[in-house]
Amino acid sequence: MTNIIISPSKYIQGKDEIHNVSKHTYFFGNKFLLLATENGIKRMKGIIEESFKGTDAKLTFETFNGECSRKEIQRIEKIVEEKGCDAVIGIGGGKTLDTAKAVAYYRKIPVVIIPTIASTDAPCSALSVIYTEKGEFSEYLILPKNPDIVLVDTAIIMKSPxxxxxxxxxxxxxxxxxxxxxxxxxxxxxxxxxxxxxxxxxxxxxxxxxxxxxxxxxxxxxxxxxxxxxxxxxxxxxxxxxxxxxxxxxxxxxxxxxxxxxxxxxxxxxxxxxxxxxxxxxxxxxxxxxxxxxxxxxxxxxxxxxxxxxxxxxxxxxxxxxxxxxxxxxxxxxxxxxxxxxxxxxxxxxxxxxxxxxxxxxxx
The missing domain is CATH 1.20.1090.10 (Dehydroquinate synthase-like - alpha domain)
Incomplete structure (x- = not known):
């Protein structure tokens, strides 16, 4: 009988911890794709840019279209390839994070997960739930490993409803x-x-x-x-x-x-x-x-x-x-x-x- 336990490579939690995102991710490279909703980018872009200030990091902020679909995953993949990104950073709720995990899996690069709510246990999982363009369930994408980093800023979490x-x-x-x-x-x-x-x-x-x-x-x-x-x-x-x-x-x-x-x-x-x-x-x-x-x-x-x-x-x-x-x-x-x-x-x-x-x- 085989017994197995899996988990993220690193779990980081603390108040205002997003301000330290560059410190936690520098060893992945210097080109990052940051995936979030339009509102998420408005809220987080300045903080993240300040964190990477003084480094040679190149940040590409991309707006998530709202559905973790095959089409959206492939769209983000192309951007990652064009920009030569070393890692994907997903910021937001479940569908945004699942898309980031899927993109990182297909591009064979690390993924950093930054949840903005604590409504489920999905951020740490080796799983992406794939939907159709209309939002209907399509399939489970079982991933070979959990996220490389899960970074939880409790100040952000507690600002949500x-x-x-x-x-x-x-x-x-x-x-x-x-x-x-x-x-x-x-x-x-x-x-x-x-x-x-x-x-x-x-x-x-x-x-x-x-x-x-x-x-x-x-x-x-x-x-x-x-x-x-x-x-x-x-x-x-x-x-x-x-x-x-x-x-x-x-x-x-x-x-x-x-x-x-x-x-x-x-x-x-x-x-x-x-x-x-x-x-x-x-x-x-x-x-x-x-x-x-x-x-x-x-x-x-x-x-x-x-x-x-x-x-x-x-x-x-x-x-x-x-x-x-x-x-x-x-x-x-x-x-x-x-x-x-x-x-x-x-x-x-x-x-x-x-x-x-x-x-x-x-x-x-």
């Missing part, structure tokens, strides 16, 4: 419970092979940090300030959850999230908001102790994550629609099959209903 940090907590919340289920079933993980004890310890630490710092971090996010609690949660959302899910596995919570994407009423929700409810449903599915389920519901309520179908936007619950959710969650290739027992759509349907009722009772 609080909802993003809270959604990130919802995504990170699932890490430990899905890791636990995957380890129990001895499933293969995205890193290849089986989970290491180190990765499982990281997944568990992720949950512990959320419980002890989540509510305090939410308040800090609402005030747009950086605190020790916020620093801890940003690390949990970004690094601990990223390494935890790739090197320990995902299971029921994310499959149930995928099921809910079929409902129009849930399209306004962020990824982590759906994953949070999926986590409660997974705990019901595996008949976890009521104390553990209540602990998770209490956490979600404290930080502002949905614990009922109504809070997810589903006010009129229809059996046939929830069964479609359950069937999609149990589709071929879904990670719910990493649970340590066989799961059928009827089981997921029941778990969703019970999770909803437990959430309602807690609110009462």
């Amino acid at each position: 609080a909802r993003f940090l809270i959604a990130g907590m919802g995504d990170a919340l699932a890490t430990y419970f899905e890791a636990r289920a995957s380890v129990r079933s001895n499933s293969d993980v995205m890193a290849g092979g089986k989970a290491t004890k180190t990765a499982f310890a990281i997944a568990k630490l992720c949950y512990e940090i959320l419980l002890s710092n989540g509510y305090k971090a939410r308040i800090a996010a609402e005030k747009n300030v950086v605190t020790q609690a916020a620093q801890a949660v940003i690390e949990a959302n970004t690094y601990l959850s990223g390494v935890g899910f790739e090197s320990c596995g995902i299971a029921g919570a994310h499959s149930i999230h995928n099921g809910f994407t079929i409902l129009h009423e849930c399209h306004h929700l962020l990824h982590g908001e759906k994953v949070a409810f999926g986590t409660i449903a997974q705990l019901v599915l595996e008949n976890s102790p009521i104390e553990e389920i209540e602990e998770v519901i209490h956490f979600c309520t404290q930080v502002g994550l949905p614990t009922t179908l109504e809070k997810m936007g589903i006010s009129d619950v229809k059996e046939e629609e929830l069964m479609k959710v359950a069937e999609l969650a149990c589709g071929e290739g879904e990670t719910i099959h990493n649970m340590p027992f066989k799961v059928e759509p009827q089981d997921v349907y029941a778990a969703i209903l019970i999770a909803d009722e437990l959430g309602r009772q807690y609110i009462k």
